[in-house]
Amino acid sequence: MPDNKPTLRSAQWFGTADKNGFMYRSWMKNQGIADHQFNGKPIIGICNTWSELTPCNAHFRTIAEHVKRGVIEAGGFPVEFPVFSNGESNLRPTAMLTRNLASMDVEEAIRGNPIDGVVLLTGCDKTTPALLMGAASCDVPAIVVTGGPMLNGKHKGRDIGAGTIVWQMHESYKAGQISLDEFLSAEAGMSRSAGTCNTMGTASTMACMAEALGTSLPHNAAIPAVDSRRYVLAHMSGMRAVQMVREDLRLSKILTKGAFENAIRVNAAIGGSTNAVIHLKAIAGRIGVELELDDWTRIGRGTPTLVDLQPSGRFLMEEFYYAGGLPAVLRRLGENNLIPNPDALTVNGQTLWQNVQNSPIYGDDEVIRAIDNPLVADGGICVLRGNLAPLGAVLKPSAATPALMTHRGRAVVFEDFDMYKARINDPDLDVDASSILVMKNCGPKGYPGMAEVGNMGLPAKLLAQGVTDMVRISDARMSGTAYGTVVLHVAPEAAAGGPLAVVREGDYIELDCASGRLHLDIPDSELQARLADWQAPSQSLLVGGYRQLYIDHVMQADQGCDFDFLVGCRGSEVPRHSH
Ligand code: FES
Numbered sequence: 001m002p003d004n005k006p007t008l009r010s011a012q013w014f015g016t017a018d019k020n021g022f023m024y025r026s027w028m029k030n031q032g033i034a035d036h037q038f039n040g041k042p043i044i045g046i047c048n049t050w051s052e053l054t055p056c057n058a059h060f061r062t063i064a065e066h067v068k069r070g071v072i073e074a075g076g077f078p079v080e081f082p083v084f085s086n087g088e089s090n091l092r093p094t095a096m097l098t099r100n101l102a103s104m105d106v107e108e109a110i111r112g113n114p115i116d117g118v119v120l121l122t123g124c125d126k127t128t129p130a131l132l133m134g135a136a137s138c139d140v141p142a143i144v145v146t147g148g149p150m151l152n153g154k155h156k157g158r159d160i161g162a163g164t165i166v167w168q169m170h171e172s173y174k175a176g177q178i179s180l181d182e183f184l185s186a187e188a189g190m191s192r193s194a195g196t197c198n199t200m201g202t203a204s205t206m207a208c209m210a211e212a213l214g215t216s217l218p219h220n221a222a223i224p225a226v227d228s229r230r231y232v233l234a235h236m237s238g239m240r241a242v243q244m245v246r247e248d249l250r251l252s253k254i255l256t257k258g259a260f261e262n263a264i265r266v267n268a269a270i271g272g273s274t275n276a277v278i279h280l281k282a283i284a285g286r287i288g289v290e291l292e293l294d295d296w297t298r299i300g301r302g303t304p305t306l307v308d309l310q311p312s313g314r315f316l317m318e319e320f321y322y323a324g325g326l327p328a329v330l331r332r333l334g335e336n337n338l339i340p341n342p343d344a345l346t347v348n349g350q351t352l353w354q355n356v357q358n359s360p361i362y363g364d365d366e367v368i369r370a371i372d373n374p375l376v377a378d379g380g381i382c383v384l385r386g387n388l389a390p391l392g393a394v395l396k397p398s399a400a401t402p403a404l405m406t407h408r409g410r411a412v413v414f415e416d417f418d419m420y421k422a423r424i425n426d427p428d429l430d431v432d433a434s435s436i437l438v439m440k441n442c443g444p445k446g447y448p449g450m451a452e453v454g455n456m457g458l459p460a461k462l463l464a465q466g467v468t469d470m471v472r473i474s475d476a477r478m479s480g481t482a483y484g485t486v487v488l489h490v491a492p493e494a495a496a497g498g499p500l501a502v503v504r505e506g507d508y509i510e511l512d513c514a515s516g517r518l519h520l521d522i523p524d525s526e527l528q529a530r531l532a533d534w535q536a537p538s539q540s541l542l543v544g545g546y547r548q549l550y551i552d553h554v555m556q557a558d559q560g561c562d563f564d565f566l567v568g569c570r571g572s573e574v575p576r577h578s579h
Pocket of ligand 1: 123124195
C-alpha cells in the first residue's frame with residue numbers, strides 16, 4: 001500500500017495491476033529490483049551532470065552514491081539519470097550556448113519519467129541554473145546538491161584562485177613582468193582537487209544563490225568538494241528529498257518572489273557574479289515569478305559586500321566555509337534587518353531565518369566582514385541605462401576601480417571578438433588609459449551564446465606602462481572570476497540592432513554608476529540616422545541545428561537569455577502513456 005499522501009506521481013507508472021503496470025515494472029526489474037520497491041516508495045530521481053568533460057563535476061558519481069544512501073534510509077527508491085553536462089572550461093564556443101538545451105533535457109527527463117522528487121547534482125557554472133530551470137518548469141519537489149569548491153590553489157607557497165589567477169598572471173605576462181614558463185607553471189597548482197572554481201566566481205555564486213533561494217540545505221554552497229561533510233550533506237539531501245515528496249513541498253512553494261529578493265541581497269553581500277543576474281531571471285521565468293533588472297537596484301544596491309573573496313577580495317571558498325559559510329553571512333545580514341524576506345520557506349521545511357539565526361561566525365571578521373567594516377560599502381550590481389543600453393546593462397562595483405565608475409572617454413571600437421584579438425596589441429592602436437574599449441556582436445544572438453569575453457584584456461602597451469584597468473563596454477558576459485570596470489550585458493545587443501551596433505571609433509561615451517547612466521554622446525538625430533542605416537551582420541559561423549534554434553529564440557540579457565518558448569511552468573502532468 002502507498003505510504004504517502006498525496007498519491008505518488010510514480011503510481012501512474014508502477015501502481016496498477018494491469019498490462020501497463022506489468023510493462024513499466026518488468027523492464028525496471030532487469031536491474032534486480034524487488035517487487036516491494038514498487039509498493040509506494042517515493043521515487044527520487046538523482047539528476048546527474050557527471051562528466052569527465054566537465055572536470056568540476058567529475059566526482060559526482062561518488063556524491064550520487066551518498067544521495068542514494070540517504071534516499072534509501074528515508075524509505076525512498078533512488079534512480080540516477082544523466083543529463084547534458086555543460087562544463088565551462090572545455091565546451092566551445094561557450095557553455096552558455098547550451099544552458100537552455102540542458103534545461104530542456106532536465107525538464108523532459110523529469111516530466112517523462114516515473115519520478116516523484118528530484119535531487120539536482122550541479123556544480124560548474126551553467127549546470128546549477130540549467131537544472132533549476134528544468135525542474136522549475138515541472139514544479140516537482142526538488143533539492144540542489146552542488147559539488148563543492150576545489151581546495152585552495154597553491155603556487156610558490158601562496159594561495160591562488162581558480163580563474164582569477166589566470167587573468168592576473170596573463171596580464172603580468174603581457175606586461176613583461178613574468179616569463180611564459182612562470183605563467184604556465186601555475187597550471188597544476190590551480191586545480192589540485194575535485195570541485196568547482198574556488199573563487200567567488202559563477203559556480204560559487206550560483207551555489208550561494210541556490211542556498212539563498214532555499215533550494216538546498218544550509219552550508220551546501222561552501223563545503224569543499226573533498227570534505228567528508230559534503231558527503232554527509234548529500235546523504236541528508238537524499239533523505240530530505242523523500243520527506244519533501246511526502247510533504248508535497250514543491251519548488252513553487254520555495255521559489256517565491258521573496259526568495260529571489262533574498263538571493264539578490266545575498267549576491268550583493270557575497271560580491272557575487274554578474275552572471276547571476278541572467279540566471280536568476282531565467283529561473284524566475286520558469287516558475288512564474290516576475291523579476292526585473294530594477295529589482296537588482298531596489299534590493300541589491302547599497303548592500304555592503306561582506307565576503308572578502310577573490311575576485312573582489314582576498315580569500316577563497318575554503319576559508320569561506322571555515323568562517324561559517326553562507327549561513328554566517330545570512331545571520332549577519334538578518335541581525336541587521338538586511339534579509340528582505342526572512343520567513344521564506346526552504347527545502348528543509350524551515351524558514352531561511354530559522355536555519356541561520358544561530359549560525360556561528362568564525363575568523364575574526366576577516367573573511368566574513370562586519371557590517372560596519374565591509375569589503376565594499378556600496379556593493380551589489382549596478383544596473384545602467386541610457387541611449388546606449390535602453391534595456392539595461394550591468395557592472396559589478398566590487399570588481400571595478402572606483403575612480404573609473406564615473407568616466408567619460410573616447411571609444412576604441414571592435415566590431416567583434418576576432419577584431420578585438422587582431423587589434424588589441426597592435427602598437428599603432430590609437431588608445432590610452434582614458435579610452436573606453438567597446439566590443440560588439442558578443443551578445444546572445446551575436447556570438448551566439450553570449451561568451452564570457454566582456455573583460456577584454458588591456459592593450460599590452462598600456463599594461464607595460466602600468467595601466468591596470470580601463471572602462472570596457474560590450475554585450476558579452478564576464479567570467480565570475482574576472483574583474484575590472486566592465487560594463488556587460490548591454491541590451492539590446494548589437495546583433496539585434498541595439499545602439500551598441502552603431503558606436504563609432506572616436507565617439508565619446510559617458511559612464512556614471514552613481515546615477516546608473518550609460519550615454520553615447522552624439523545627437524539623438526545622429527543616433528537615429530545611424531540606426532536606420534544599420535544592417536545586421538551576416539552569420540558566418542555554423543548555422544542550422546541547435547545554434548539556429550538558439551539564435552531564433554534566445555531572448556535578450558535583461559530577460560535572462562532563456563528561449564521565448566521555454567518561459568513558464570508546464571507542470572509535471574503527463575496525459576498519455578505509450579502502452
Ligand atoms: Fe567549472 Fe569554474 S570552470 S566551476
